[in-house]
Amino acid sequence: MAGTMLVAVDGSPEAYNALVWVLEHIKEEGRACVVYVISPAKYAAIEGAAGYEGISTLHEIRERIVNDERDQVMARVKELAYDRGVDVEILVRTGDPRSEILNAAEEIGADLIAVGSTGKGLGARILLGSVSTYILSHARVSTVVVR
Numbered sequence: 846m847a848g849t850m851l852v853a854v855d856g857s858p859e860a861y862n863a864l865v866w867v868l869e870h871i872k873e874e875g876r877a878c879v880v881y882v883i884s885p886a887k888y889a890a891i892e893g894a895a896g897y898e899g900i901s902t903l904h905e906i907r908e909r910i911v912n913d914e915r916d917q918v919m920a921r922v923k924e925l926a927y928d929r930g931v932d933v934e935i936l937v938r939t940g941d942p943r944s945e946i947l948n949a950a951e952e953i954g955a956d957l958i959a960v961g962s963t964g965k966g967l968g969a970r971i972l973l974g975s976v977s978t979y980i981l982s983h984a985r986v987s988t989v990v991v992r
Contacts, residue, residue, distance in 0.1 A: 848956030849876040853946045853976070856918045859961030863991040864922060867959045868929040878934045879922050880949040882942040883911055943979040950986060959989045 852867045854860040864879065871877045919935060926933040936953075938945040950958050962977045977990045 846870055846957060847872040847875045849878065849954055850957045850959060851878045851880060851946070851950050851953060851955040852959040853880050853882070853942070853961075853980075854918060854922060855881070855942070855961075856914060856921075857961060857963065859963050859992060861921065861925065861961070863959040863961040863989070864925055865929075866989065866991045868926060868931045868933075871931055876934070876953075877926070877931055878936060878949070878953055878955070880936045880938060880946055881915065881918055881922075882945040883915065883937065883939045884942055885939065886941075942976050943983075946976070946980055947983060947985075950984065955986055957987045957989065958984050959991060962990045962992050 850867045850871055852860075852864045854864055867877055915937065919937075922933065922935060934953075936949050938949060946958065946960070949955075958980055960977045960980050962975075981988050981990060
């Protein structure tokens with residue numbers, strides 16, 4: 846594809862599968878962008894971990910965990926892109942992944958959004974929500990869900 850392709854990554858194998866799909870389908874004149882969204886809700890339950898590596902407050906513990914996870918995901922994104930000879934732009938956002946992915950797509954003028962799917966059953970999607978289902982339903986551009 847020659848247009849702008851946005852892929853959402855969250856550190857899951859399914860998200861990396863979506864990234865690989867984009868890297869393998871992007872044309873030389875295309876643009877590959879990666880968005881990684883830090884979801885505050887994901888880290889809200891961290892408690893009782895005071896003393897983690899000499900850090901005493903829960904805020905500091907959350908910051909360390911968020912930064913470590915972000916660094917690991919970005920390193921893997923760069924490795925996968927380098928291995929395939931593709932330059933990628935990386936966007937890091939904080940907020941609800943569903944809205945942040947759609948906002949990023951609009952801001953960069955994406956022609957396609959790629960997301961991974963964990964293959965959760967109907968019950969898990971109803972209880973937990975599904976980012977990929979939400980993106981499919983609300984995106985203004987073509988969307989690919991990769992397993």
